[in-house]
Every structure is written in structure tokens, then in C-alpha cells.
Amino acid sequence: MRRNRLITACFASGLALVAACSAPNATGSKNGGTSLTYMTFESPSLTSTFWDASIKHAESQAPGVTIRKLVAPGGDRDAYAKQLQASGQFPDLLQSITPSTFAPAGLLRPYDQAWVNANFLMPQGNALKGKVYIPPTNSQIIPEVFYNKKLFAKAGIAAPPKTWSEFMNDCARLKAAGITPIELGGGDPFAASMPLVGIISADVLGKNPKWLQERYAGKVKFTDDDVVAAATKYRTMVKKGYFEDGALGVKYADSITNFTSGKTAMYMMGSWFLGSVPKDHANDFGAFLVPTDNGSQVVPFAVGGSMAISNKAPDVAKATKFAQAWSLDPGNLKALIEGDGAFPMLKDKKLADYNVNVTRVYKDSYAYVTDQNTKVSSFGWATNDDAMPSGLNDAFYAASQALYSSDDVRGPLAKLDAAWDSATK
Known part of the structure; x- marks a missing residue:
């Protein structure tokens, strides 16, 4: 997903305002289960309605979990997570952050590698020092x-x-x-x-x-x-x-x-622009890779993903259950494919399996992902060891x-x- 780093006025007012922009972590819920805070972001394609529906569906597959949503102002997840960390409110689940910013401090829990290997096309696509902190659910060309x-x-x-x-x-x-x-x-x-x-x-x-x-x-x-x-x-x-x-x-x-x-x-x-291609004249648009001197094709590739899990979550096992359910939900990938131009990276699935309506230029771009070619980390956009x-x-x-x-x-x-x-x- 696109990592919009623009910082809004909510950050400028300092930590006092952070408390007003967020909800504190909580360990219990009214039904006796576990309440977890989940930091998300909103965009024209990933709206509040999308997040609410996706959370509700994942909750149904993680019994005993209730999610309290936090929305990163301006979409800058890393900056907002840092603010929350500084005020003692580091979220239990964090959507699409940069693991290298938080993992070295011991704040994140890596996913079970066997689960990652079983479910994703590029299990180590966004691994950091051999550990996967964000499931590699999707990718972009940037x-x-x-x-x-x-x-x-x-x-x-x-x-x-x-x-x-x-x-x-x-x-x-x-x-x-x-x-x-x-x-x-x-x-x-x-x-x-x-x-x-x-x-x-x-x-x-x-x-x-x-x-x-x-x-x-x-x-x-x-x-x-x-x-x-x-x-x-x-x-x-x-x-x-x-x-x-x-x-x-x-x-x-x-x-x-x-x-x-x-x-x-x-x-x-970035290929997220594919979500903005006008549907009424989509065939007017095409795409190619940044040319090299000798004509060789180099794909500037970034493997994205869903959510990181805090080591400080009140119930890491339940947080993991929710995160795994959300990450493997084809409906979430459908929204990312159609609205954000993301390329799905789940194993054993073809594009048609997501029941999506995409343009010709999307399909042509996706071919760069599925074809055998030279892929390198998109400079400045990697979340793995090349971050x-x-x-x-x-x-x-x-x-x-x-x-x-x-x-x-x-x-x-x-x-x-x-x-x-x-x-x-």
C-alpha cells in the first residue's frame, strides 16, 4: 500500500493532542474477551467503511477479540505509531508500518514462519533479518x-x-x-x-x-x-x-x-495509481518500466503487507489470530486490488479468484509481478533488509x-x- 508520509496538524500539537486523537490500550472488553487497539489509516479507496467491515469479519474468525480502531492522521502510520509509543499507547496491532523502525527496539512479534511459508508467494519478501513482522500479502511496482x-x-x-x-x-x-x-x-x-x-x-x-x-x-x-x-x-x-x-x-x-x-x-x-485510472476510458492508458540504457527491464518492487503485532499486546495469541484472519481474507485484497492497485501475493490464487473488476493496464502491470524478470527493491520503499x-x-x-x-x-x-x-x- 501507498505509504503517505505527509504529517497533519494533529502531530504538530505534540503529545497532549495525541491522547485526544487516539484511544488507550485496554485489556478487557464488556463481553469478557480481549480488547485490542488496531492502528489503521484511511484513503479515498480504503475508507472508514472498508476498515469497519474488514475488522468485523476478522473478529468473527478470532473469538473473544474486540478491536478498538485508531486512525493515523494524514495516513502517516510510522510517525503516528512513534507518537503513540512516546505517550505509552503503542497499538496492539499496526497496519502497514515499516518494521525496521520498531522491531530493533523489541516492539514487534514476528509471525510463525511455517504459517508465512504456507500462505504467501514470497514468504521472505519483506523479511527483516530473517523474520517476518508483516505478512507479505500484496506488492507494488514503485x-x-x-x-x-x-x-x-x-x-x-x-x-x-x-x-x-x-x-x-x-x-x-x-x-x-x-x-x-x-x-x-x-x-x-x-x-x-x-x-x-x-x-x-x-x-x-x-x-x-x-x-x-x-x-x-x-x-x-x-x-x-x-x-x-x-x-x-x-x-x-x-x-x-x-x-x-x-x-x-x-x-x-x-x-x-x-x-x-x-x-x-x-x-x-507507484502502481497504486492503477486504482485512479478512469474506468470510462481506461484503454487510453498504458504502462512501462523506467527504461535502462541497454533496454534491460528492471522491476522496482516492494512487497507490502497487512499488520504488525505488538510484543506488548495484552494477549499476543489472540492478536495473532485476528491478524492472520485479516491477512488471508480475499475480500480485503479485493479492495486493495481495485482501489489501491495492489498486486495480490496469496498462494494458490489467481486474479479471477478475487472477483475483481480491473483494467487492461492493471493486468499488463501485474504481468511484471508474475513473470520471471529482474526484480529489485524499490529504492526508499522497501520494508525488508533494504529499508x-x-x-x-x-x-x-x-x-x-x-x-x-x-x-x-x-x-x-x-x-x-x-x-x-x-x-x-
Whole structure:
């Protein structure tokens, strides 16, 4: 699922307001069972109605459990969980958090590996140091390059590009035809970083999938030539005018509208955008991977999941029972597939088994998941051992915005190295 890290005013008021935004942990319920707090989030596709229905269904499969729902303001689960932890209210169950932020402190209980192995296509897809803290229920490609077929045809482009050179040539042809080549919701930091996420994932991790592990070991740096070359590609796109004017002021929500309404030809975004493809003209849209220099395909992949279990839950066994029931519910995956563009990762199930209505571009994108190809951790979006240190995502977003505005490519990358070294001392 999309990890929206935007922080709302509820956080800014400090811990006093956290208590007002949440409910305290409780160990008993009125029927004599166990009451557990469950931190979720809401989005246009995953509404309060969805969470209430999914909780009710999982409760029916976990007798004696009553769930008290907490909603992360603004959708930022990690930040909200940290606030609750600081105030002594760490939730018993936490939806779609980053395990590396909490597991080292002993706050999370790993799932039984035999259960994980039995139920998921990639049992170790989001494992952290060999342990699974979030069931690998779904996945995303972050990013894909979505494109408007009609605008491509208007510019005389018959097929999506396979190499970086072809991609740049297509951008030039679109611009020459009076069409803005690429949409960028640069007003929201995570969206501003999408081109850089795609290029680094393809060019750096595509050649060295262990790059992030080597960065932890101090063997590589952001200021190395390969990363600088990748960042320079992004900077070149900006200098050639391939993004819309004022892109750093465009909000994420507006960027979706701009692209789907035909104002721009391409959109580099996580596969959750598939949930926003207009159903009335869905066949106007296609998708391809960020091209590499030699045309090899690299899938920037992120395995997502459902909920983590707190080691401090009043009844860990019952919390686990609820979490397992929720994670294996096909109805929950149906909502994620249709509304959030998620790719299901349950064993022994085909897409048709979820009774979903999806577009052609969704099916084409899903083929990248099911096909044998080169998959690497999407840079900055992994929740496994390739997850960046706590706080580095925000530093990466800041670097992306800085690269948009300055020819000093090495400067923002050097700041990333310094932030990484500080975070891992």
C-alpha cells in the first residue's frame, strides 16, 4: 500500500493532542474477551467503511477479540505509531508500518514462519533479518511510467520506449508537439522523488541489487559515480523542460487529475495509481518500466503487507489470530486490488479468484509481478533488509526537490551520505 508520509496538524500539537486523537490500550472488553487497539489509516479507496467491515469479519474468525480502531492522521502510520509509543499507547496491532523502525527496539512479534511459508508467494519478501513482522500479502511496482496512448499517437510515437535514449527522444517529440511530456506532483515530497526512485532502482540497483546493504556496510556512497549519473538523468529531464511548468508547486492529488484529464503524456508513480485510472476510458492508458540504457527491464518492487503485532499486546495469541484472519481474507485484497492497485501475493490464487473488476493496464502491470524478470527493491520503499534507516526517506525526498532546482548534483547526494552516516551511528 501507498505509504503517505505527509504529517497533519494533529502531530504538530505534540503529545497532549495525541491522547485526544487516539484511544488507550485496554485489556478487557464488556463481553469478557480481549480488547485490542488496531492502528489503521484511511484513503479515498480504503475508507472508514472498508476498515469497519474488514475488522468485523476478522473478529468473527478470532473469538473473544474486540478491536478498538485508531486512525493515523494524514495516513502517516510510522510517525503516528512513534507518537503513540512516546505517550505509552503503542497499538496492539499496526497496519502497514515499516518494521525496521520498531522491531530493533523489541516492539514487534514476528509471525510463525511455517504459517508465512504456507500462505504467501514470497514468504521472505519483506523479511527483516530473517523474520517476518508483516505478512507479505500484496506488492507494488514503485514506480511505473504510465502513459496516455492518444497523446503518444498525436506526437507520432507508436510504442513505449525500451531504452533511456528512446525515452528521452520521445520526451523531445512530445514537447515539440506542444504536449507536456511528464507529470510531476512535486509539491508533495514523496511524489517529487518518483523519477529519482525509478532511475536509481533501474540503473543502480539493477546493476547491483545489494547496493543498499553495501551502503550499510560503508562500501558504497550516494556520491559514487553510478548514483551521480542516475541523479544527473533526473536533472537533465528538468533542464530540458520535460515536466510541466511549476512542477514543484503541483500537489499530488492535482497531479493525478492533470494526468488522467490528458494535460500530460506520462506519469511516473507507484502502481497504486492503477486504482485512479478512469474506468470510462481506461484503454487510453498504458504502462512501462523506467527504461535502462541497454533496454534491460528492471522491476522496482516492494512487497507490502497487512499488520504488525505488538510484543506488548495484552494477549499476543489472540492478536495473532485476528491478524492472520485479516491477512488471508480475499475480500480485503479485493479492495486493495481495485482501489489501491495492489498486486495480490496469496498462494494458490489467481486474479479471477478475487472477483475483481480491473483494467487492461492493471493486468499488463501485474504481468511484471508474475513473470520471471529482474526484480529489485524499490529504492526508499522497501520494508525488508533494504529499508533505509529511519528518517532517510525524508532526506531523500528533500534531495529530490533540491535536484529539481539546482545543477549541483553532488551537493544533495553528499547531504544524503551525511544523513545516512548520522542515522546509522
